[in-house]
Amino acid sequence: MRRPTIADIAERVGVSKGAVSFALNGRPGVGEATRARILQVAKEMNWRPHSAARALGGARAEAVGLVIARPASTLGVEPFFAQLLSGLQAGLSAQSVALHLLIVEDVEAETEVYREWASAHRVDGFVMVDLKVRDPRIGVLEELGAPAVVLGGPGGHGNLSSVWADDREAMLSVVDYLAALGHRRIAHVAGLPEFLHTQRRTRALRDRAGRLDLEEAVSVHTDFSDSEGAAATRALLSRPRRPTAIVYDSDVMALAGLGVAGEMGVKVPDELSVVAFDDSVLTRIAHPAISALSRDTFAFGKQFAEVMLEVVAEPGLRRDVKTATPRLVVRESTAPPRAWQDD
Amino acid sequence: MRRPTIADIAERVGVSKGAVSFALNGRPGVGEATRARILQVAKEMNWRPHSAARALGGARAEAVGLVIARPASTLGVEPFFAQLLSGLQAGLSAQSVALHLLIVEDVEAETEVYREWASAHRVDGFVMVDLKVRDPRIGVLEELGAPAVVLGGPGGHGNLSSVWADDREAMLSVVDYLAALGHRRIAHVAGLPEFLHTQRRTRALRDRAGRLDLEEAVSVHTDFSDSEGAAATRALLSRPRRPTAIVYDSDVMALAGLGVAGEMGVKVPDELSVVAFDDSVLTRIAHPAISALSRDTFAFGKQFAEVMLEVVAEPGLRRDVKTATPRLVVRESTAPPRAWQDD
DNA sequence: CTTGGATGCTAAATCGCTTTAGTTGCCGGA
């Protein structure tokens, strides 16, 4: 037996398709008695709307799109991302909005998918992550006119809405903390230089280091992987005058760095202090536990979802939401440098 | 300027819509010259297919559905799930198939979503996780006739395809290992009793314990959360004759159990051996590192995706794929029980 | 010189639903 359509219902009840459509969508145009009868028959026949047919008419897709240009494996590896995703889902599913997810090779493919999904009205809006410096996706999303919310900012997201945390402020607090402990050679194992948040953090470190007149404050770039995090750590610790503190742009890299320090016989926190951007179970159970910039990532995702839903509900709305600045949670991986100058 | 449709292209080229459709889909019915002209104009006009319109005609949705009846937070907390999801994505995105994801309250809502998505042809197939004993979703998916692949088995998945690992075999290997170390009181902090894999593991433990004539082999049930895992551990360790080894049904719970043991002054592995089902970075960096049943979850997800794509490509196909049995990786959390009988 | 079958194309139906423009019938007010 074929899927019932409104035509079937109409025939059975003895009214027109239009009447059935009105009744099923709770809009005026049918009498109460007829409406009740239609609803009952629809239920009996086990009718369900055909979203494609609706979409053709321009209705909501009840889904938002998330396209990610990263190796798939990072999704499972990065607690931050996993947490974010679950928060996002939590917020969206409260309104029964699905997440349409696709992983692609690069940013070009990503924008192409934006065009496809937008023009096919497959999703009601887009979630954009990994905001880059002069990000080409911004222009595309603006041009498409589809509701979109950018993770990252402030700035760099054109006319699109965005949700962000203050990376600069967070980095400053870490540098101040380390400087107060007596550190004067601080290194920063950063992410990809094209990421806006990497740039903001790098700048913040440099600015504050200048003001505090620190001896050294380098940022080295990685691809966020644990292997590059480890390699960067190895290189930093092999320097003749090695840093006494390293700030990592993710918990995964901090953990890798901790491992390298152990291998090289560099004691944490006595000879090296370690701080991680992004907090998670990883930093908590590491040994020693890693001091980290912490925020409620799940809540962050949820908040993001709420902004997304608002923007979808009211196209043209532009929101620019600053969320709580990550707060430094001090654990066992940070301490005053052992030797005051040389090691 | 409106989105161009094939009608626009047809008009511009001076042919019929049908010809345009043929040309764009690479099927016979148009001459080479015309085809080339049409493709060129389509490109110029920046045309893209409207998936909703295609879907109305019964075409592929290029997406598979995943509906999860769990609290959203577990997605971010369980490394297994995160890894699985990323593997799944990796496999699907290789064919540009998106994942349509929704979290719901309970299994009833889940089946309702199956009905909606299936009848609206929103997705080409379903991924079903968390297989339960006498799972009501199986019947629904069979009835809907939509391609579906079940994570879990063997058995319990009706006529649907499935991908699974041998939980029984895995549990047996753990029990054998612990017994060989000299353990005679083994506890099992299990998951929800309605999960099929929980049942299989529980049975395996009981069976082998009987054959090995162990003194004790209890399974206690939890909801997989770290808090219930901790509570269960506390209860087990408070018994007058407490177990000398505990097998946890997840890495998250094992980690929680490790914490409880520490609090209670029970030394691991001297006074208590700990084994985790599911391996991840958590078990590796825990202190002591936790012996765990390990498998490549990312690869598992990828394999799952491949089966899914096969089943979608050839409806009616039924695949029942057994993947590699998780192998016990011995780390620091297991050792012979310190005192031979009492502690 | 005719016939048959490709080939290249068009016109129109179809998918399931929404929406607009009518149409009918009834009621109340002048």
Added chain:
DNA sequence: TCCGGCAACTAAAGCGATTTAGCATCCAAG
């Protein structure tokens, strides 16, 4: 009594593609 207006409903036109039936045209075989 007649008209205006409203409520209830119908018919039909899209929405953007696919697909089928059919129509010329042309070429080759008989």
